Amino acid sequence: MPLEIYLDLVSEPCRSVYIFAKKNNIPFEFKKILLFKGEQYREEFGKVNYFKKVPVIKDGDFTVSESIAILIYLAEKYGTPDHWYPADLQTRARVDEYLSWQHSGMRKHAAKILWLKLMIPKAFGIDVPKEKMDSAMEDLEETLTAFEEKFLQDKPFIAGQKISLADLVAIVEIMQPLGAGVNVFEVRPKLRAWKDRVRAEIGPVLFDEAHQMIFNVEEVAKTIDPSAKEIFKPKIIKLFL
Numbered sequence: 001m002p003l004e005i006y007l008d009l010v011s012e013p014c015r016s017v018y019i020f021a022k023k024n025n026i027p028f029e030f031k032k033i034l035l036f037k038g039e040q041y042r043e044e045f046g047k048v049n050y051f052k053k054v055p056v057i058k059d060g061d062f063t064v065s066e067s068i069a070i071l072i073y074l075a076e077k078y079g080t081p082d083h084w085y086p087a088d089l090q091t092r093a094r095v096d097e098y099l100s101w102q103h104s105g106m107r108k109h110a111a112k113i114l115w116l117k118l119m120i121p122k123a124f125g126i127d128v129p130k131e132k133m134d135s136a137m138e139d140l141e142e143t144l145t146a147f148e149e150k151f152l153q154d155k156p157f158i159a160g161q162k163i164s165l166a167d168l169v170a171i172v173e174i175m176q177p178l179g180a181g182v183n184v185f186e187v188r189p190k191l192r193a194w195k196d197r198v199r200a201e202i203g204p205v206l207f208d209e210a211h212q213m214i215f216n217v218e219e220v221a222k223t224i225d226p227s228a229k230e231i232f233k234p235k236i237i238k239l240f241l
Helices: 012-023 067-077 089-101 103-124 130-152 165-174 176-180 189-202 204-215 217-221 226-240
Strands: 004-007 029-032 056-059 062-065
Touching (some): 012 067, 012 103, 089 130, 089 165, 103 217, 165 176, 176 204
Parallel strands (some): 004 029
Antiparallel strands (some): 056 062
16 A cells, blocks of 8 residues: 555645655655645544644554654655764754754744735735734744754754755745745845755755745635635634734
8 A cells, every 4th residue: 555645735844745755756645635625624534634634644554644753754764865864863953953943933933924914814804913914024033033043053954964854844834935925035145045955955846846836825825615714714813813
């Protein structure tokens, strides 16, 4: 039975898993779950993932959710090159350090820009107060500064000289605001140079393919299913407003 990966590339964790599997020639069956159609809430998918979220993988009878757990599982099972999840204890600790921080650090603040600036007004017709948007931008700027000063410093990549899972998870998160027209790389040459290195290591074709959805997210937002909107709306208001 082939490895099954349930994904929607509008989601940054899904993009990290997709890129990693494709880059490392891991054979898998792409199971597309359209988040804006509410397919994650269907009873059938609930049997795959209790939390009704993507990404999730099924490896025979074995199921794993949560992108970080999936990435580590794939790296270990398929024996991917050591630089992705290094055997050296201290180098791996640098990778784990970012992976442990990013949920409440980078992902939280980068995703918020996309939702406040684009998704909430376009998909739900809700005006976002200027002070809320300004505060979110300040939080993102502080987070990007922390990324540059704490995690990147003067290294080519987060864990040192080679790309790792930390860089992969970071880049898909930092790309998210671009979907709302916020180019975070424009005024940050260090961040831009790092992004260019990551893109080159992943491969420009794969990198651009994986992020195509984020640049079309405004069109995708128009396709949100009305029943899914009713489920999303209170969750989104609670999370971002």
